[in-house]
Amino acid sequence: MLKQVADGVWVRQSEWVWSKAVVVRGDTGLVLVDPGIDGADLNQLADDVDALGVPVVAGFSTHPHWDHLLWHSRFGDVPRYATAAGAQVAGEARERAQKMAEESATGIPLELIGLLTPLPADGGPVPGEILEHQAHTIGHAAILLADRGVLLAGDMLSDVLIPLLDPRRPDQLNAYEAALDRLAEASRQVDVVVPGHGAVAEGAEVAGRLAADRAYIEALRRGEEPVDARLEQHDWLSAPHQMNQKQAGHTSG
Structure with a gap:
């Protein structure tokens, strides 16, 4: 329903x-x-x-x-x-x-x-306002409904999906960080974030989603294994996580 x-x-x-x-x-x-x-x-x-x-x-x-x-x-x-x-x-x-x-x-x-x-x-x-960015895939957009206090985030800020890099593009770490910066700015105007997959985030949960995605991307950039609850909860994320690590190894630094 x-x-x-x-x-x-x-x-x-x-x-x-x-x-x-x-x-x-x-x-x-x-x-x-x-x-x-x-x-x-x-x-x-x-x-x-x-x-x-x-x-x-x-x-x-x-x-x-x-x-x-x-x-x-x-x-x-x-x-x-x-x-x-x-x-x-x-x-x-x-x-x-x-x-x-x-x-x-x-x-x-x-x-x-x-x-x-x-x-x-x-x-x-x-x-609302269309927030286009280059993370995840070409042409990705979020929708900021500032008058309703809602951000529709697409495949970002999920509590079940880790950040998924676009394998066709070599600059995804920078693209993800830029996108998260933009979504963080938009999130200051909202109380609710709706991801494309996973639970709706409300209140303090919004900052938690941003922090989790930032920590994951930063770990990839450093070449470290992320400490991420999503990876621990969902074994099927291991394959896309390994793809992210491989791609990040060619683009970090």
Whole structure:
């Protein structure tokens, strides 16, 4: 079910890696941010949205990984936005995203994956401030809803996922630090952070998420093994952690 975390902001969690779909009320209707993950989730989200009694006017993808590119016909034939870079990458990688979605989930309308257009300069129907950065993947963006006290962080500031470096780009340690600086500045204006995966952070938890991601990145830069509860709790993170270490070894210093 949708859980309201602030005025006009609702969150729904999937069982798949604790993924978060976010519903935001804008001036003209609802904007769905990263809806997913499988067909049952999408249908249940559509039921929840119908119950709000407000039309969906747009979608927004925080970044072009397959699990953030999903859609369902029940949400309507409305524009689906991303940053210009995010929309371009999503279009180029659409077939790969469809294949990954087919392998990882069930009941997804594959033909609707990744049909994104660049967000207009004025934000169009998407409320808030778009904070684009270069961490995690090309075209990643957070949404700062300062008037609601909410930051939608995409695949950053998670309590279950470690920072995941983009393997295609050699400057991810610097990019991550710059992104965390920007998110830290934005976090001073909010009480709630919604990550793409994991639990919603409130109050003092927000600073804790920032500190955990900074400590992880700093350990990679020093060539040390991070002391990170996420690695201790989730064995499946060992492979991406080793990839991060390998990449950091070529870029640190």
